[in-house]
Amino acid sequence: MTAKKLFDYQNDENLDLFVLIKTADVRIAKNGKQFIAFTFQDQSGQIGGKYWDASDEDVAKFTAGQVIHLQGKRELYQNNPQVKIYKLRLTTGDEPQTIDQFIPKAPVQVTEMQDEFGAMLFEITNPNWQRLVRHLMQKHQAEFFSFPAAKTNHHAFSGGLAYHTLSMLRLAKTIAAQYPQIDEALLYAGVILHDLGKTLELSGPVSTEYTVRGNLIGHIVLVDEEIVRACDTLKIDVNAEDMLLLRHVILAHHGLMEYGSPVRPQVLEAEVLHQIDELDASITMMTQSLQHAEAGQFTERLFAMDGRRFYRPVEDPNLDQPTE
Structure with a gap:
């Protein structure tokens, strides 16, 4: 059975998988405590998630370019998908550690x-x-x-x-x-x-x-x-x-x-x-976003396209195909 990727999970579904940390920005919350704003990535795409009350050790450990094991739940925040983080750790032993396998690639050699x-x-x-x-x-x-x-x-x-x-x-x-x-x-x-x-x-x-x-x-x-x-x-x-x-x-x-x-x-x-x-x-941009939308629903807002959302028709077989 093929392991599920980030965008194989539905909203409100618990996820358990290996991902790449694409970005890890340290920020300060309203309560004065630091947190890490992550962008997680695999070959299906990328989703953000916030790691609250992050220690200095967490900040030093979970940096961009690290492959990690992530447990959490996919949610919607302001119509955009995000991960509610339950637990994360660095990979060990024979677990996936090769960065290349988590990076999306062009559909042409x-x-x-x-x-x-x-x-x-x-x-x-x-x-x-x-x-x-x-x-x-x-x-x-x-x-x-x-x-x-x-x-x-x-x-x-x-x-x-x-x-x-x-x-x-x-x-x-x-x-x-x-x-x-x-x-x-x-x-x-x-x-x-x-x-x-x-x-x-x-x-x-x-x-x-x-x-x-x-x-x-x-x-x-x-x-x-x-x-x-x-x-x-x-x-x-x-x-x-x-x-x-x-x-x-x-x-x-x-x-x-x-x-x-x-x-x-x-x-x-x-x-x-x-x-x-x-x-x-x-x-x-539209194709990538539509591929992540459910049939009969709108995409997330695309900042680079004036914040517009795009509708994915119920019967739209072309969007399941590569962009090539």
């Missing part, structure tokens, strides 16, 4: 994604863009194919960064075929590089956090810096029009300055890239 990216590179017909993309992809290859695309919101799983980028590339190819006025090479190069700065912004697939550079600078500026350095290495004029266009579509991909882009899209390919990014992230 890394080798398959690498092959598809390799084929798409030949469709970047501008020689400067192709040389630049090849250089930066090679430089950040290990992180690009293992990092998540975000800490919590969308594609927050191992390989999520590459999978999100690949999904966008597929959308870009379909859209470019429909609208021949789009510069395919510019769009494809922009898609591949748009989130590459997350290899510097994030810490990795396990207990993902923002790095100091990530917090203080952010992935949009970080990747532009990488482009400028690469142009110097490759002897490409960074101020030539083709490079200014590529830098612009990447710098503008969040769409609005209040969302982190220093400029708004001002060329066709920049607007298309922004819309593709929004579409892929939104579909993934």
Whole structure:
């Protein structure tokens, strides 16, 4: 019999399983006592839980990245699932201790994604863009194919960064075929590089956090810096029009300055890239949340989607399938 995972348990059901501590934030309650706000994770997803009256020993013992045995009950708090913790301990002996088995992964093998990216590179017909993309992809290859695309919101799983980028590339190819006025090479190069700065912004697939550079600078500026350095290495004029266009579509991909882009899209390919990014992230967030909702019920509120809840129809067989 297969062991149950976090999202195999229903509300008000007692749970007893092994999980990974994704985050462990020490906070102070109203009564002045410290507690730990946990995020527990396995391959089915992640759920929060609070460990009240935590001792200093508890704080030192139960840290992010530890595999633990958890006993508690699944509850709803403000329509969001959480775990009421009864007991937790570190694993021992022959119990599960390998972190990798608790981390969700992209639904496509890394080798398959690498092959598809390799084929798409030949469709970047501008020689400067192709040389630049090849250089930066090679430089950040290990992180690009293992990092998540975000800490919590969308594609927050191992390989999520590459999978999100690949999904966008597929959308870009379909859209470019429909609208021949789009510069395919510019769009494809922009898609591949748009989130590459997350290899510097994030810490990795396990207990993902923002790095100091990530917090203080952010992935949009970080990747532009990488482009400028690469142009110097490759002897490409960074101020030539083709490079200014590529830098612009990447710098503008969040769409609005209040969302982190220093400029708004001002060329066709920049607007298309922004819309593709929004579409892929939104579909993934909704799909993941809907998979955890019961048929005929609404999802939890999605903060990244204006706090909206989404309804899962009673007959909806597609949501039981992988997102691939």
